[in-house]
Amino acid sequence: MLEDMARPTTATHDELLAAAARRFALTGYKGTSLQDIARDVGCSKATVLYHFASKDALLCELMAPAIAMLEELDARIAAHTGAEAQGVAAEGFVDLAVRFRREIALLRGEFSDLLQQPTFTHIQQISERLVAAFAGFSDRPEARVAALVVLAGIAETCGEFLDIPDEQLRPALLAVAYRALEVTT
Amino acid sequence: MLEDMARPTTATHDELLAAAARRFALTGYKGTSLQDIARDVGCSKATVLYHFASKDALLCELMAPAIAMLEELDARIAAHTGAEAQGVAAEGFVDLAVRFRREIALLRGEFSDLLQQPTFTHIQQISERLVAAFAGFSDRPEARVAALVVLAGIAETCGEFLDIPDEQLRPALLAVAYRALEVTT
DNA sequence: ACCGGATCTGACCGATCGGTCAGCACCTGA
DNA sequence: TCAGGTGCTGACCGATCGGTCAGATCCGGT
Numbered sequence: 001m002l003e004d005m006a007r008p009t010t011a012t013h014d015e016l017l018a019a020a021a022r023r024f025a026l027t028g029y030k031g032t033s034l035q036d037i038a039r040d041v042g043c044s045k046a047t048v049l050y051h052f053a054s055k056d057a058l059l060c061e062l063m064a065p066a067i068a069m070l071e072e073l074d075a076r077i078a079a080h081t082g083a084e085a086q087g088v089a090a091e092g093f094v095d096l097a098v099r100f101r102r103e104i105a106l107l108r109g110e111f112s113d114l115l116q117q118p119t120f121t122h123i124q125q126i127s128e129r130l131v132a133a134f135a136g137f138s139d140r141p142e143a144r145v146a147a148l149v150v151l152a153g154i155a156e157t158c159g160e161f162l163d164i165p166d167e168q169l170r171p172a173l174l175a176v177a178y179r180a181l182e183v184t185t
Numbered sequence: 186m187l188e189d190m191a192r193p194t195t196a197t198h199d200e201l202l203a204a205a206a207r208r209f210a211l212t213g214y215k216g217t218s219l220q221d222i223a224r225d226v227g228c229s230k231a232t233v234l235y236h237f238a239s240k241d242a243l244l245c246e247l248m249a250p251a252i253a254m255l256e257e258l259d260a261r262i263a264a265h266t267g268a269e270a271q272g273v274a275a276e277g278f279v280d281l282a283v284r285f286r287r288e289i290a291l292l293r294g295e296f297s298d299l300l301q302q303p304t305f306t307h308i309q310q311i312s313e314r315l316v317a318a319f320a321g322f323s324d325r326p327e328a329r330v331a332a333l334v335v336l337a338g339i340a341e342t343c344g345e346f347l348d349i350p351d352e353q354l355r356p357a358l359l360a361v362a363y364r365a366l367e368v369t370t
Numbered sequence: 371a372c373c374g375g376a377t378c379t380g381a382c383c384g385a386t387c388g389g390t391c392a393g394c395a396c397c398t399g400a
Numbered sequence: 401t402c403a404g405g406t407g408c409t410g411a412c413c414g415a416t417c418g419g420t421c422a423g424a425t426c427c428g429g430t
Contacts, residue, residue: 010406010407012407012408027298028215028295028298030213030215030216031215031295031298033386033387033388034387034388034389035386035387043408043409044408044409044410045388045389045409046389046390046391046408046409046410046411047407047408047409049388049389049390050406050407050408050409051407054388054389055388055389110213110216113212113213113216141349141353141357142356142357142360142361145342145346145354145357145358145361146357146360146361146364148338148341148342148345149335149338149339149341149342149358149361149362149365150334150338150361150365151338152337152338152341152342153333153334153335153336153337153338153339153341154334154338156333156334156337156338156341157330157333157334157337160333161330164326168326169330171327172326172327172330172331173330173334175327175331176327176330176331176334176335176365177334179331179364179365179367180334180335180361180364180365182364195376195377197377197378218416218417218418219417219418219419220416220417228378228379229378229379229380230379230418230419231378231379231380231381231419231420231421232377232378232379234418234419234420235376235377235378235379236377239418239419240418240419
């Protein structure tokens with residue numbers, strides 16, 4: 001409780017965060033310059049680096065809520081086994097994908113690159129456990145392929161439907177996930 | 186027949202093409218410099234630009250075969266209707282994804298950016314028709330969501346299984362595609 | 371012996387990248 | 401009135417980007 005509430009976080013800070021989220025989602029992390037973000041907000045590039053220690057730090061602060069939810073999902077999956085864990089993973093990931101559409105969209109393709117960063121290394125392990133849960137903890141290549149298709153497909157898709165309301169996107173994603181993951185023996 | 190056969194295309198040219206494919210797939214288009222490609226082959230950056238007019242031209246030559254197959258698939262889909270077209274699209278796209286795993290993987294996230302390029306604009310229309318065929322030409326958002334999840338999921342996944350042989354990956358992808366696209370009414 | 375084309379290179383270009391820094395304007399409490 | 405912190409900026413830095421260019425090297429034909 002010593003950091004989220006009661007922090008002033010000037011308006012500019014939040015504006016920069018929002019502008020960065022928009023830009024990163026549109027043109028990717030590497031494809032967005034600090035100049036772009038500054039121009040959107042109407043301040044100088046130096047101001048961006050006054051509010052955030054570095055471009056990486058800006059990304060980290062942007063992803064923090066999504067990562068927190070991902071870690072919580074990971075813990076919840078670990079508390080279940082078998083098909084139960086599969087259901088928890090599917091529902092939880094769809095929730096996460098819908099809620100953090102923009103944040104996930106900005107990982108487009110740069111996912112593996114950005115994970116190299118020491119701050120994000122443990123995310124890789126979490127996503128591996130997610131794939132395993134989606135695959136129903138099966139080693140069969142068909143199950144792992146299906147798991148990755150659904151996982152990547154949902155992550156990639158939710159960013160494309162920024163206009164559809166959550167309560168409509170969520171059941172549509174869940175339906176296709178359950179259909180695709182239905183394991184054939 | 187005046188271009189593909191009987192062209193010497195020096196060994197360096199092909200090496201550069203192969204190295205670029207590898208690099209682009211690993212670190213993306215924007216994330217790969219001409220220096221990187223030159224270093225892999227063991228020549229100078231100037232040599233890369235001797236064999237290819239520009240970095241864009243290198244990408245175009247790299248994608249040409251995949252684009253040709255995509256255009257042929259588009260024509261084949263147009264020759265069918267309804268569920269028949271859906272099957273043709275699924276089988277055709279899986280074939281394309283498996284065959285051109287590396288080329289598709291390099292589009293990771295930069296897909297929308299690279300499509301801005303005038304050379305690739307018509308690809309956008311083709312992919313829209315592909316989504317429509319996958320959705321069984323339905324306007325229902327559930328169908329369109331499912332279509333995009335499968336399309337994006339396959340495209341994203343095939344690049345992750347560079348080690349699995351085609352004859353094993355193909356049926357696995359097809360199975361999950363048919364399962365996911367099974368339209369409920 | 372000479373030439374012309376193909377292949378390749380180092381040096382260089384302007385632009386842009388992420389990041390630093392000294393200092394300016396403003397507000398507030400003493 | 402003034403000291404000090406906050407928010408912000410223009411000027412600048414080294415590195416790297418894609419791309420250009422003059423020239424070195426090699427090689428087959430005449």
